[in-house]
Amino acid sequence: MHVVVCVKQIPDPAVPGALNADHTLKREGKPILDESDSYGVEMALQLVDAAGGGEVTLISMAANEETAGLRTALAMGAAKAVLVSDPACAGSDALGTAKALAKAVERAGSVDLVLTATESSDGYTGTVPAQMAELLGWPALTFAKKVDIADGTVTIQRQTEAGYDTVQASLPALVSVTAGVVEPRYPSFKGIMAAKNKPVDICTAADLGLDGQLGWAGARQTITNVENAPARQAGEKFEDDGTGFEKVVSFLENLKVI
Amino acid sequence: MDFTESDEHALLRESVRKVAATFGHEYYARCTNDDVRPDDLWQAAADHGFLGVHLPEEYGGGGAGIYELAIVCEELAAAGTPLLLILVSAAISAEVIAKFGSPTQKSHWLPGLTTGTKMxxxxxxxxxxxxxxxxxxxxxxxxxxxxxxxxxxxxxxxxxxxxxxxxxxxxxxxxxxxxxxxxxxxxxxxxxxxxxxxxxxxxxxxxxxxxxxxxxxxxxxxxxxxxGEGLRQVFEGLNPERIMSAMICNGVGRYALGLASQYANDRAVWGTPIGRHQGIAHPLATAKIELELARLMTQKAAWLHDNSTDRVAAGEAANMAKFASADAGLRCLDQAIQTHGGNGLASEYGLADLWGIVRLLKIAPVSREMVLNFISTASLGLPKSY
Structure with a gap:
């Protein structure tokens, strides 16, 4: 079985982020593997194990042929990676990103399943998985909190507000997994050393036949302005004159919390 | 010259840190209090290949060196979970067998030592x-x-x-x-x-x-x-032991300064974080400088052990690193306790219980005084006092 996992290399969330003049996120410094993608990597490794063989391929898009985040996922056990890296990718919107990743999936060879996170931790559009599936012409099964594969069929438990739906599709298919679907492993020392020599196929927009369709050139959206989230308004203060509890209770009742 | 660690070193640090963080200092303190061995942490470290990073690949090891074992030792300690037996089991016993054991002895003992058995x-x-x-x-x-x-x-x-x-x-x-x-x-x-x-x-x-x-x-x-060659052979393991003891002190130092910095940023008594007062800030900054100097010497000692044919230089560096790191680790821990005030000695804050192990490493595996004797004669050419 061949499972592809979309992974994003993002600026370290522990370091305060900054924006460029064109309102895009500054991507300086060494990127890390988006933690939300580590669940997909682990899920893929477990599915391949359960299938009794096969391999896991990573696909990613990043500036400057950046591979630091990919190495973490390769050290976890993925066999190889396809990295779309081209200055022309800068400014890609979600659809441009989906086009690049879908082409990268085709480049990875014969694929049974694509796994993604539900959304990235630095972009949060949450639209790329469904767009990719549409471009590939495959079914999209989203928000999976459990994934099983048997006899050419993928079955997921799709997280809903009330509980979960069981959703099934034939392979090949694309599945987006929620954080917590599995517990991601930490790379072993042997995994880390092996990752050093695993192949990363770096390709450009032209290699994927997407000249002029990625980056600012292909984007259908423009970012006109960025504003800080509004500061939270001060809450209501109750002076406790002995009846404070009544005010708190009635406040909570108004919110229909109690 | 290049002081940047490789991507693999960075990944190793990160992986050890994350494995150790799933246990944390509370686990370590609980083991001590309940008189239970920290076997789960030891086994988790072994399962990830961390305890055999320096052993030959043909016996199940990672094929790297003492520098990499030092990373493992430091990051475990920096998570508040120092594993003392790495000093004797991985750094001495396994290292000595890997260097001087017969092929039969190596294939008999080393695979177990990489998978969690202790010696x-x-x-x-x-x-x-x-x-x-x-x-x-x-x-x-x-x-x-x-x-x-x-x-x-x-x-x-x-x-x-x-x-x-x-x-x-x-x-x-x-x-x-x-x-x-x-x-x-x-x-x-x-x-x-x-x-x-x-x-x-x-x-x-x-x-x-x-x-x-x-x-x-x-x-x-x-x-x-x-x-009859035991003393010469054992010296191949004593330098790694000194380097690991140094890294336990450095790791605990990092752990202590991390907690102290956070506390000094959060704690406000007169309307301003206590870390704004130079009486709090400067001693912590001084401890940080000493810690980084000690870490640098320890990294150099590990590198020399792995790469240099000059065994005297490797021995000098390991001794100096051991000496400096024990002092730096204690300084960091003491200042972190001072920064926390009375809380510094409360079990909940996870600092004071580490004092014993770092204080021990000012004496063992080689005392401060014996290091000074060695440096006096080996580095300065002064007459032997004993």
Missing amino acids: VFAITEPDAGSNSHRISTTAKRDGDVYRLNGSKTYISGVDESPQVLVVCRTGVDEETQRAKLSLFVVDTDTPGLHRTNIPMEIRAPEKQFQLFFDNVEISADRLIGDE
């Missing part, structure tokens, strides 16, 4: 102390066996290791009249080997023992390397 180390004796030449535990050849007699003291972790590597006297050098030493792997349950726990005031899960060898019979194939 502790016994050199110190009640009457020998830092003077290895006075070692009086003897091993006498008798046909296919050796018979061991004597005693050892302050031997860590004997209760949790199936084997112990023992330094014994097997003869006397005719010219110098000094003891000729040899190394033996002894099963800790061999008849005639008795142990007594030494009650300690250190709040760590590992225990210390006195060992008594009463005609302990072991087969001759338990001799590691050449008979």
Whole structure:
């Protein structure tokens, strides 16, 4: 079985982020593997194990042929990676990103399943998985909190507000997994050393036949302005004159919390 | 010259940090309080290949060196979960067997040591102390066996290791009249080997023992390397031990400064974080400088051990690193406690219980004074005092 996992290399969330003049996120410094993608990597490794063989391929898009985040996922056990890296990718919107990743999936060879996170931790559009599936012409099964594969069929438990739906599709298919679907492993020392020599196929927009369709050139959206989230308004203060509890209770009742 | 660690080193740090963080200092303190061994953490480290990073790949190791083992040791300690037995099991026993064991001995012992089996180390004796030449535990050849007699003291972790590597006297050098030493792997349950726990005031899960060898019979194939060459061989393991003890101190120093910085940022008594006061900030900054100097020397010592043919330089660096790191680690811990005020001594804040282990490492595995003796003679060419 061949499972592809979309992974994003993002600026370290522990370091305060900054924006460029064109309102895009500054991507300086060494990127890390988006933690939300580590669940997909682990899920893929477990599915391949359960299938009794096969391999896991990573696909990613990043500036400057950046591979630091990919190495973490390769050290976890993925066999190889396809990295779309081209200055022309800068400014890609979600659809441009989906086009690049879908082409990268085709480049990875014969694929049974694509796994993604539900959304990235630095972009949060949450639209790329469904767009990719549409471009590939495959079914999209989203928000999976459990994934099983048997006899050419993928079955997921799709997280809903009330509980979960069981959703099934034939392979090949694309599945987006929620954080917590599995517990991601930490790379072993042997995994880390092996990752050093695993192949990363770096390709450009032209290699994927997407000249002029990625980056600012292909984007259908423009970012006109960025504003800080509004500061939270001060809450209501109750002076406790002995009846404070009544005010708190009635406040909570108004919110229909109690 | 390049002081940047490789991507693999960075990934190793990150991975050890994350594995250790799933346990955390609370786990370590609980093990101590409940008198339970930190086996789960030790096994998790072994399962990830961290305890055998420095051992040859053909025996299940990672094929790297002492620099990488030092990363493992430091990051475990920096998570508030220092593993003391790495010093004796991975850094001495495994290193000595990898360097001097026969192919049969290596394939017999090393795979287990990479997967979590421990082998502790016994050199110190009640009457020998830092003077290895006075070692009086003897091993006498008798046909296919050796018979061991004597005693050892302050031997860590004997209760949790199936084997112990023992330094014994097997003869006397005719010219110098000094003891000729040899190394033996002894099963800790061999008849005639008795142990007594030494009650300690250190709040760590590992225990210390006195060992008594009463005609302990072991087969001759338990001799590691050449008979009479034990002292030279053991020195290959003593430098890594010093480097690991330094990294435990450095790691605990990082852990303590991390907690202190956070506390000094959060705690406001007169409307401003206490870290804004130079009385709090400057001592922490001073400790940070000492810590980084000590870490740098420890990294250099590890690099020299792995790469340099100049063994004197490697020994000097390991000793200096051990000396500086113990002082720096204690300084960081002490200042972190001071920064926390009364909270610094409360169990909840996870600082004061680490004092014992770092204070111990100012004495063991080689005392501050013996390091100064060594530097005086080896580095400065001063006359020997003993």
